[in-house]
Amino acid sequence: MxxxxxxxxxxxKETGKESSEMxxxxxxxxxxxxxxxRKELGRIIRTDADIWNAVNGxxxxxxxxxxxGYEGIVRSGNTLLANVTVTAQQEGVDKASVVTDANGCxxxxxxxxxxxxxxxxxxxxxxxxxxxxVFPSVRMTKNVELISAV
Numbered sequence: 001m002x003x004x005x006x007x008x009x010x011x012x013k014e015t016g017k018e019s020s021e022m023x024x025x026x027x028x029x030x031x032x033x034x035x036x037x038r039k040e041l042g043r044i045i046r047t048d049a050d051i052w053n054a055v056n057g058x059x060x061x062x063x064x065x066x067x068x069g070y071e072g073i074v075r076s077g078n079t080l081l082a083n084v085t086v087t088a089q090q091e092g093v094d095k096a097s098v099v100t101d102a103n104g105c106x107x108x109x110x111x112x113x114x115x116x117x118x119x120x121x122x123x124x125x126x127x128x129x130x131x132x133x134v135f136p137s138v139r140m141t142k143n144v145e146l147i148s149a150v
Contacts, residue, residue, distance in 0.1 A: 037138050068134045069109040072142040080104030088115040112136040119144050
């Protein structure tokens with residue numbers, strides 16, 4: 001019985017330590033984010049029970065946070081470009097890919113992290129935007145202009 005109690009206490013300590021580390025990670029993310037992003041993340045954490053529980057050591061913060069990502073318009077001069085492939089790469093590995101709609105608009109959903117965004121369309125020079133940060137729950141705008149290769 002004493003061994004069971006001791007195991008529970010140790011587990012509780014580990015959970016508290018993991019929770020403390022998670023709070024430090026979240027604080028680090030918040031400090032590195034732009035002011036508006038910090039405000040939005042703070043609001044989400046305070047109002048979402050799953051995230052609040054995860055930050056406080058109940059559940060998994062990664063499962064609780066919605067994905068972030070980018071949205072934007074791809075154009076060439078005044079022409080909106082349809083069918084542009086937008087690919088997000090992390091350490092050279094494709095993580096997600098979408099195609100712009102008839103109005104040149106795209107939305108790409110990503111896990112938190114840093115990505116290279118690659119915009120490509122036949123007859124246009126490929127454009128790469130490097131080391132673009134993605135924050136959980138935050139959708140950033142990234143408009144891009146492609147230059148004709150012909």
